[in-house]
Amino acid sequence: MLSPQSTEIVRATLPAVGGAIGEITPLFYNKMFTAHPELLRDLFNRGNQAEGTQPKALAGSIAAFATALVEHPDTRPDAMLARIAHKHASLGIAPDQYPVVHEHLFAAIAEVLGEAVTPEVAAAWDEVYWLMANALIALEDRLYEQAGTPDREVFRPCRVVGRLRETDEVATFLVQPLDERPLPAPRPGQYVSVRVQLPDGARQIRQYSLSGRPDQALQFSVKRTAGVVPGEVSNHLHDHVGVGDVLDVSVPFGDVVLDEGDSPVLLASAGIGCTPMISMLAHLAATGSRRRVVCVHADRSESTHAFREDLAQLAAKLPDAATHVFYERPEGDWPAERTGFADFSGLGIPEGATAYLCGPLPFLRASRAQLLAAGVAASAIHYEVFGPDLWLGQD
Structure with a gap:
């Protein structure tokens, strides 16, 4: 992985780079879009750029990758890389785009940090970048092959x-x-x-x-x-x-997919995050699964709850399934325990359950904390985020 010399330099400079990454990434995007306006027009999400979520997501992924390299030098953060690679493959990202990112990212780093970026520091962080980039290129090539699109025409x-x-x-x-x-x-x-x-x-x-x-x-x-x-x-x-x-x-991509085992399953969602959960539930029902399934969904009200009837009908087809729906502002006569935010206490989360979460970031954080407190293993909690992943690399 990272060479010993670069490891020490990155470890020493990580606080400075990490502390300035929030300033570096917006400058990087500004430089890149000025030189290549077609990227903002036809590839990058203009809304995420305007809101600042894409720069934050990039900052998080770079910091997480560099931290993993210096703290766990013998282990590659494959889960994080897979998440990014699937997103890239779904856009048709090609290897020749990585040098473009490198050019403008390192120009932004040099501009923000100034004289602190010595040739040795630049070389160490260059090594970090290309370790990450080359790992992503390899993963993306594999995904293109698996999808039958080796030409990246997805x-x-x-x-x-x-x-x-x-x-x-x-x-x-x-x-x-x-x-x-x-x-x-x-x-x-x-x-x-x-x-x-x-x-x-x-x-x-x-x-x-x-x-x-x-x-x-x-x-x-x-x-x-x-x-x-x-x-x-x-x-x-x-x-x-x-x-x-x-x-x-x-063609379809995504690394948060239903496993094919027979362990219990928890499907938890909020708002439009119900869509991948409905797909998983439909698959379980269509295949006659006998797994224990617990479905939890949180929404504003009955009228905003998409796939409300589907949730009930699909769960009814399974021999061992339960649904728990929470509305912030119920419009009908619902039991008190279903009013407010999703509460996992008392829902009977089965031992050994694999959990799948999808929804806004506050919902993901709250749900994961509750599941960990309930004894669900961290490795058994999987999540999907719509838009830039601002949670990437966090525990």
């Missing part, structure tokens, strides 16, 4: 063959490839990237979890988003895409 033109209204804010799209060649079979919990051309000419990309059975028509669900930086692609899909329209859809 997008296929697909026709929308169905559109369903789940709630006022959530719509489900069913798509089929135009050439009728089947897409690689997804695994329960995976996602696809969807690329659309916006009115200003930009071709923006977003990832959406698959929300149906992996062996049936490809379907993904989209929540309309508001706020200071509205979701450009999500709102475009809601407002302008219907049956008969054509979308560029990637």
